[in-house]
Amino acid sequence: MFGASLEHNCIYDPLMREELEQIQEAGLAELASLTSGEDLERWRVAYLGSKGRLKAVMGGMKDVPKAEKPAVGQLVNAVKQALESAFEAKQASGAASSGDRLLLDMTEPGIVESHAIGRQHIITRVRDELVDVFGRMGFDVAHGPELEDDEHNFVNLNIPPEHPAREPIDNFYVDDPMTTERPRMLRTQTSTVQIRTMVDAAKKGWGPPMKIVSPGRVYRPDTVDATHSFMFHQIEGLYIDRGVSMIDLKSTLMQFARAFFSEDAEVRLRPSFFPFTEPSAEFDMMIALKPDEPAKWIELGGCGMVDPSVLEACGIDAEEWTGFAFGFGIERIAMGKYGVPDIRMLYENDLRFLEQI
Numbered sequence: 403m404f405g406a407s408l409e410h411n412c413i414y415d416p417l418m419r420e421e422l423e424q425i426q427e428a429g430l431a432e433l434a435s436l437t438s439g440e441d442l443e444r445w446r447v448a449y450l451g452s453k454g455r456l457k458a459v460m461g462g463m464k465d466v467p468k469a470e471k472p473a474v475g476q477l478v479n480a481v482k483q484a485l486e487s488a489f490e491a492k493q494a495s496g497a498a499s500s501g502d503r504l505l506l507d508m509t510e511p512g513i514v515e516s517h518a519i520g521r522q523h524i525i526t527r528v529r530d531e532l533v534d535v536f537g538r539m540g541f542d543v544a545h546g547p548e549l550e551d552d553e554h555n556f557v558n559l560n561i562p563p564e565h566p567a568r569e570p571i572d573n574f575y576v577d578d579p580m581t582t583e584r585p586r587m588l589r590t591q592t593s594t595v596q597i598r599t600m601v602d603a604a605k606k607g608w609g610p611p612m613k614i615v616s617p618g619r620v621y622r623p624d625t626v627d628a629t630h631s632f633m634f635h636q637i638e639g640l641y642i643d644r645g646v647s648m649i650d651l652k653s654t655l656m657q658f659a660r661a662f663f664s665e666d667a668e669v670r671l672r673p674s675f676f677p678f679t680e681p682s683a684e685f686d687m688m689i690a691l692k693p694d695e696p697a698k699w700i701e702l703g704g705c706g707m708v709d710p711s712v713l714e715a716c717g718i719d720a721e722e723w724t725g726f727a728f729g730f731g732i733e734r735i736a737m738g739k740y741g742v743p744d745i746r747m748l749y750e751n752d753l754r755f756l757e758q759i
C-alpha cells in the first residue's frame with residue numbers, strides 16, 4: 403500500500419510502521435462509509451486534527467535515531483497525504499453532506515419560533531381604559547389641537563398676562579409672545595379642551611349640560627428625570643350642569659378610582675389653587691410605585707369647581723350652571739397602576755420592560 407521507496411527502507415520501529423499502516427487503512431475505510439457533513443468533520447478531527455491519531459504518531463519522531471528520521475518522516479508524510487487527499491476528494495464529491503441537506507416540503511406547517519405578537523403601548527392602553535371607565539360614567543370624548551394659542555392655554559383659563567406660568571422659559575412658544583398678539587404654542591395642559599368645548603357648546607347651542615373627558619399630549623420644557631418629561635399625557639374632565647357640586651366631583655373621582663384601580667382604592671382631595679377652579683384641590687391616591695416599598699400618597703392631578711368667570715368667558719351663564727373639572731397625568735396613573743418607578747421607562751421602548759406590563 404505504501405510507496406515503493408518506503409517499502410525498502412529500514413524503519414526504526416516496526417511497530418510504528420504497523421501503526422501508520424493501520425491508521426491509513428482504517429482511516430480510508432471509515433471515510434468511505436461516511437454520509438454526513440458532521441461525521442466528515444468528526445473524522446477529520448480524529449485523524450488529521452491537532453490531537454488526532456496521526457499527530458500522536460508524529461509525537462514519537464523524537465525517539466527515532468537520526469539516521470532513520472528521513473525514512474520515517476517520509477512514511478508519516480505519505481500517510482498524511484493519502485488521508486488528506488482522500489478527505490478532500492470526499493468533501494468535493496458532496497457525498498458526505500447529502501444527508502444534511504434541507505429538503506423543503508412546502509406542505510409541512512412552519513416551525514414557530516416565537517408566539518409574540520405586537521400589542522398597544524402601555525400609555526395607549528391606559529388612555530383607552532380611562533376613556534372606557536369615564537365613558538361608563540357618562541363622559542363623552544372631546545379632542546383639541548396640540549398646537550394651541552395663548553387664549554385657550556392661558557387667557558380663558560384665568561391665567562393673566564403677568565402670571566409666571568406664561569414665562570417663555572416654561573413654554574414651547576411657536577410665535578414670540580412679546581411681539582405677537584395671540585402667540586401660538588404647544589399646549590401645556592389639556593384644560594384647553596374645556597375651553598374649546600364650552601365655547602363651542604355655547605355658540606352652537608348643544609350644551610350645557612355637558613360631560614366630557616379629553617385625553618392627549620401636553621408639552622413643557624422640563625428637564626427629564628424619573629418624574630418629568632418634556633412631553634407627557636393628560637386626561638381632562640369637565641362636567642357642567644345645573645346644581646353640580648363638590649360632592650359630585652368627589653364621588654365621581656372615588657368611583658373612577660374604584661373602577662380603574664381597585665375596590666379598596668384610597669383617595670384624598672387636598673386643598674390647592676388653580677386659576678380656573680374655585681375651590682381647587684389636588685387628587686392623591688395611596689400607591690406603591692415599587693413592589694418592595696410601602697404605599698404612599700401620590701398626586702395624580704388637580705381638580706375643582708369651574709370658576710364662574712371661566713364659565714362666563716366661554717359664554718355660559720354662571721348663575722344657572724355650575725360644573726367641576728379635573729386634569730390627571732396619564733403617565734402617573736399608568737405608573738401607579740403597574741408599579742413603574744421611573745417615567746423614562748415608559749418612553750424607552752425596551753421590550754424587556756414592555757413585555758411585563
Ligand code: DAH
Pocket residue numbers: 590591592593638639676678679703704705706707726727728729730
Ligand atoms: N391643568 C392642570 C395642570 O396641568 C390640571 C388641572 C387642575 C386640570 C385643575 C383641571 C383642574 O381641570 O380643574 O396642572
